[in-house]
Amino acid sequence: MKKTMFIPIAIGILAGIWFLPFSCAREPKFYLPKVGQKYSFLPVQMNNSNPEKYVHEDLPALHLTVRWGGRAVDKENGNPTLNFYKKDQTTPFYSVPWSELETAYKTSGCSSDQIETLDGPMPGVTLICDGRIKISEVAQVEAVSDKGEKKYGYEFSTYKRSDDILAAIIQLY
Amino acid sequence: MNLKSFLSIIFAMACVIAVAFSSCTSTEFGGKSGPKKGGKGGTNKTESGAAETGEDDSDEAGEEGTETPPGFEPGTLFDTGDKEPEDPIREFDTEKFAGGILVKLLEPDQKNQIWGVTTKGEATYMRLEGDEVKETKKWTGITGGDGGARTYVTEGGIVISKTGGHLYWIDPESTPQGDLKKLGAKHYFKLDGPAGDDRVCVVSYKRDKKRFLGMGYGKGKFVEIPMDNSAPFAPQFGTISREGSAGTKQWGYSCFVDQDRLIYYSQWVNMSEGILGIDIDTMKAKSPTSAPNGSFKSTNLAKETVGPKDEPGKGSYAVTGDRDGNILNGTGIYTYGFESRSKTIWAAGKGNGLLAIYPAKCLSKEANCTGFGSFNMNKLNINVGPMSGLGDGRMIGMFRGVGTVFLMKLKDDKDLSKGIDATAIHNLEGDPYMYTDFTGATLYMTKSETTFELSDMEEYSSKRENRGIGFTWLDKKGKGQAFEDIQLEVRCYKNGEREGSYEKWTKVKDSTEQTVILTSSCKDKKFNQVDVRLTQLGDNDTLMQIKKIQVTAYQ
Incomplete structure (x- = not known):
């Protein structure tokens, strides 16, 4: 290959690599299990299936995952406002756009050890360390996208992520 | 930079991005499926071979029977009164x-088919072989x-109902893939009567x-x-044979039919207005509490066993039932699914x-439930909602x-405590917003295949040969019923070895009587597995009148 051809092709390959993240980011891949992937589960509890038992006591930090119809909630795509309701309340006790909540790990007093548990920012995941949401008190989450589309979550799966972090997953549909 | 160099840069960039893009999509949707063992799908070859062998053997052997x-x-005839x-x-x-x-209840031999309907207006047919999806077909x-789609798997395909009374029918074998509405009235029909949001x-x-x-609705x-009474049993859209009323509550969001008693149950979302029933024979309202579990109360699963009780707001997102006609409704439950082989009920x-x-x-x-377990799928970032059983241990x-x-x-x-396996076998690339039955789990039974593991018998000895097996069945109506319009086939083999061919056995005796079966694989041989296959012949429903079957191993 002539030198005059090699250099432009090399530049092209490097530029292509530079654009790679954008080409793959077209479709969020998070929480999309691969076909053929096998999961194994052991019972978390035998002889106790009451969903309420899934809610552990609130811990100092809340690792929150929010899914909009299964996919990670996205500030670039709908940026829904989340309205948290307590039982028998008709007005939310806390309303926040996702774009604001997703940075709560920076603004809610989380320690560096707690932030490390995030393993880097993940779509649809945040960490809240100032107790503004006590998940045991949340009866319903209403999400309203910037286009006015609404989705709801009524019950949440929680588990203990570490001694001081409770993980909760809110599925909106 | 000259034009040649510029084009080279663009070309190289395009190549890199194209390769990367294809790898992105192929890992998402195109990966190989999981393990290959197990499942009824793998027995197709032997089944087709059985018809030939079986016919030769069965007539002769049947005379002996x-x-x-x-x-x-x-x-000795057991008192079959109110026994378990x-x-x-x-x-x-x-x-x-x-x-x-x-002794076992019949296990339905379903077709290893799965249907998925998404909010994009697509229906996907998935045919299983073993634990892998071997074939898919798609309609738009x-x-x-x-709202979502109500689905019901029929003998010849699937019926899909969209909000407002838009009905679709697909036969996976004969319906051309593509836009269903373009295929005409056989495949699409707008039912008069339902309001736009019904x-x-x-x-x-x-x-x-x-x-x-x-x-x-x-x-x-x-x-x-x-529906047509011959395959593929297409609905005769445009013809209403009968109409009825179950009451004045809103229903039609989810439903269940007790195929034995012919009672249809339905409710609105989360049973928000209660539950209604209608007797299909008489077209008159039927109280859901007349279901077998109508008066059942659990002492430790109160929320999960709302069942047919009319407690508005306390039911499942979508109601369903089991093959005994029990209604399955529970607070906080998306839906239940009945699994025939393990006789378990799964709750999402x-x-x-x-x-x-x-x-x-x-x-x-059982008022005080033991031996159940709960799993937290969210720990692995997965979650299931709609569920439907395959009738053979798989959900x-x-x-x-x-x-x-x-x-x-x-x-x-x-042993539930050993856990479960969940394998991703396909991705529909859309939201499966759907209800009820997408595998044929609650369809009337036309075929059953029940496996008896002789090692489960206390008195059975694996060291001795089996001289033959006895087959006894019990009719739901009581003793003395004739074994009519049902084909009996059996095969005996050692666990882990090739199943072999089914062989027919004719002249089966009446209910509660014993028929001795001496087919070639079941006579004077060592085996620890017996498969019994029963097939409904003609248009009768006598197979569904069988309450349970018994296999006796003579050693």
Whole structure:
């Protein structure tokens, strides 16, 4: 290959690599299990299936995952406002756009050890360390996208992520 | 930079991005499926071969079956009054009898098919072989009002109902893939009557030897549409054979039909207005509390066993039922699914990642439930909502929003504490916003395949040869019924070895009597597995009148 051809092709390959993240980011891949992937589960509890038992006591930090119809909630795509309701309340006790909540790990007093548990920012995941949401008190989450589309979550799966972090997953549909 | 260099840069960039893009998509949707073992799909070859071998053997052997051969004691008739399903139909004097007995309910032999319908208006047919999806077909144009799709698998395909009464029918073998609406009235029909936001919940059943679709909508309204009585059993859209009313509550969001008693149940979302029932024979309202578990109360699973009780707001997101006609409704539950082989009921939580599995009797008979477990699927970032069983130990679950189809099964049918496996077998690339039955789990039974593991028998010895097996069956109506319009086939083999061919056995004796079977694979051989296959012949429903079957091993 002539030198005059090699250099432009090399530049092209490097530029292509530079654009790679954008080409793959077209479709969020998070929480999309691969076909053929096998999961194994052991019972978390035998002889106790009451969903309420899934809610552990609130811990100092809340690792929150929010899914909009299964996919990670996205500030670039709908940026829904989340309205948290307590039982028998008709007005939310806390309303926040996702774009604001997703940075709560920076603004809610989380320690560096707690932030490390995030393993880097993940779509649809945040960490809240100032107790503004006590998940045991949340009866319903209403999400309203910037286009006015609404989705709801009524019950949440929680588990203990570490001694001081409770993980909760809110599925909106 | 000259033009040549510029074009080279663009070309190289395009190549890199194209390669990267293809790898992105192929890892998402194109990966190989999981393990290859197990499942009924893998037995197709032997089944087709069985027809030939079986016919030759069966006529001759069937003649022998008319009299009980010497040495095969018929046993003592058990009092079948109010006994449990697993209690024997005939018992034996253990001093004279060597061998053992096993009793089972029929396990439906479904077609290993799964249907997924997404909010994009697409329906996907998935055919399983073993635990892998070997074939998919896709149809489009399945539209209607807002909300999800109600589905029901019929003998010849699937019926899909979209909000407002838009009905679709697909035969996976003959319906050309593509836009269903373009295929004409055979495949798409707008039902008159439902309002624009009415949900129309559809089922299929047999009545008077004919096949029908039945559907509830609006405030307690019910209509019946006849189907062809020959394959592929297409609905006769445009013909309403009968109409009825179950009451004045809104229903049609989800539904269940008790195929034995021909009672249709339905409710609105989360049972928000209560539950209604209609007797399909008389087209008159029928109280849901007349279901077998109508008065059942659990002492430790109160929320999960709402069942047919009319407690508005306390039911499942979508109601369903089991093959005994029990209604399955629970607070905080997305839906339940009945698994025939392990006789378990699986419960999906409403978006919270909960999957709980109960012995079936815990939701209908056993007040203090033990031996059940709960699983937190969210720990692995997966979740199932719609569920439907395959009738052979496997349960299909769909991931709402994401579209992943999971094949789930217990690691050990007899020990829930060992956990479950869930394998992603397909991705629908859309939200499977769907209800009711997408595998044929609650369709009337036309074929059953029940496996008896002789090692489960207390008196059975694996060291001795089996001289032959006895087959006894019990009719739901009581003793003395004739074995009519049903084909019996059996095969005996050692666990882990090739199953071999089915062989027919004719002249089966009446209910509660014992028929001695001496087919080539079951006579004077060592084996520990016996498969019994029963097939409904003609348009009758006599197979569904069988309450339970018993296999006796003579050693």
